[in-house]
Amino acid sequence: MPGAGGTVRGSQRGGTVLRDSNRRRLLALLQDHGALTRADLVRRSGISRATVSGVVAALLDEGFIREVTPPSGARDGRVGRPSALLTLDPASGAAVGIDVDHDCLRVVVADLSHTVLAEAERPLDIDHDADTAMALAADLMHLVVAEAELDPSQILGVGMALAGPLDHATGRPNPSSISPSWVGVDAAREMQRHVGHIVHIDNDANLGALAESMWGAGRGASEAAYVKVDTGVGAALILGGQLYRGAVGTAGEIGHSTIAEDGPVCRCGNRGCLERFVGTPALLESLRGSHGDLSVHDLLRLAAAGDSGCRRVIGDAGRLIGVQVANLCNLLNPRRVIIGGSLSAAGDILLDPIRASIERCALPMAAATVEVVAGELGDRATVLGALSLVFRQVDPFELKPRRGPVPVARIQPAVKEAVEARPSSGSSSV
Numbered sequence: 001m002p003g004a005g006g007t008v009r010g011s012q013r014g015g016t017v018l019r020d021s022n023r024r025r026l027l028a029l030l031q032d033h034g035a036l037t038r039a040d041l042v043r044r045s046g047i048s049r050a051t052v053s054g055v056v057a058a059l060l061d062e063g064f065i066r067e068v069t070p071p072s073g074a075r076d077g078r079v080g081r082p083s084a085l086l087t088l089d090p091a092s093g094a095a096v097g098i099d100v101d102h103d104c105l106r107v108v109v110a111d112l113s114h115t116v117l118a119e120a121e122r123p124l125d126i127d128h129d130a131d132t133a134m135a136l137a138a139d140l141m142h143l144v145v146a147e148a149e150l151d152p153s154q155i156l157g158v159g160m161a162l163a164g165p166l167d168h169a170t171g172r173p174n175p176s177s178i179s180p181s182w183v184g185v186d187a188a189r190e191m192q193r194h195v196g197h198i199v200h201i202d203n204d205a206n207l208g209a210l211a212e213s214m215w216g217a218g219r220g221a222s223e224a225a226y227v228k229v230d231t232g233v234g235a236a237l238i239l240g241g242q243l244y245r246g247a248v249g250t251a252g253e254i255g256h257s258t259i260a261e262d263g264p265v266c267r268c269g270n271r272g273c274l275e276r277f278v279g280t281p282a283l284l285e286s287l288r289g290s291h292g293d294l295s296v297h298d299l300l301r302l303a304a305a306g307d308s309g310c311r312r313v314i315g316d317a318g319r320l321i322g323v324q325v326a327n328l329c330n331l332l333n334p335r336r337v338i339i340g341g342s343l344s345a346a347g348d349i350l351l352d353p354i355r356a357s358i359e360r361c362a363l364p365m366a367a368a369t370v371e372v373v374a375g376e377l378g379d380r381a382t383v384l385g386a387l388s389l390v391f392r393q394v395d396p397f398e399l400k401p402r403r404g405p406v407p408v409a410r411i412q413p414a415v416k417e418a419v420e421a422r423p424s425s426g427s428s429s430v
């Protein structure tokens, strides 16, 4: 009977579609989270335990994913054998993250289990030339790839962060971005020419937010703001669990909020921007007369040791930042505000005045529902976020799974750290 045959074929097609959909869902979860247990996959996917078990068995058999047993004892104080962690096959490729900050260059390489294999950092002249910085980044990338004992053919892509706003449509830095030599440069294409791999690009605050959302203080917060306080000041917005960039990519640039119309001229061309008062160069400059030439490290160390001038300067910065964060709370009502960048290492010396300003200036309901926390990834947040740009682009079905033993010696220490560090379950080894 044609109708009956059609139903059976339709049912088979339906089963295949569902199976493929379940495979993609589980692979996407591992892609996003690095290492998860079977129980994590069941909880996060909403797929039944039996189906997850079957799909995982097939993916293991085909070599798309690997299973790693964490060292005994690494289970958040719970008794019994720790659950095995599943990851995409680490041997099937690696991602490179590059962070070109105002005065520092960071490069990191990680495999698809989100295990960092090698990383390096170099100082950068604050008035650096874009081409020089890209050449240095390429050299540093070759260094870390060699240190990780990877063949360049294993690199799946490169994520690059630039400080300051970019035109999201073209990827070109705009005039208020990192330094004059970068303005209008097609940075992704130029960097691709230097490194010979596809380069994805975004700004530093957006990538810091992505990293904190994936691996740090932003986990579980679908409405959040990440505020980077460093040489420059910028924010990134997570709305409905997604990064919000705005029409052309300048959403969240609170560093360029005007706080004094007759204030000093900013690199963006306006006057009296927040960044001119609370960026680390402004803080160090205000201490020059009393403390001499300090580095940010000196400022943080002295503040922690109780130096009243250093604490006052950081506290005043927190108060001013807090007023702008209060405005942001009134506009967007985030549940969590994550403070990152080098100045976040000051902890509550910076965070308490931010909280006080929010309490004073935001709508009471918005102030009552927001928590202000320090980022967990410190100075590495941006470069780790650059990795996530690559992880998000990978199609696990296009990888070439390699059958054979898991490189246990390389994986286990990193996974051990991840398991010990993770507060509940479903963390990564970044």
Ligand SMILES: [Zn+2]
Pocket (backbone or CB within 6 Å): 176, 255, 256, 257, 266, 267, 268, 269, 270, 273, 275
């Ligand atoms: Zn400005």
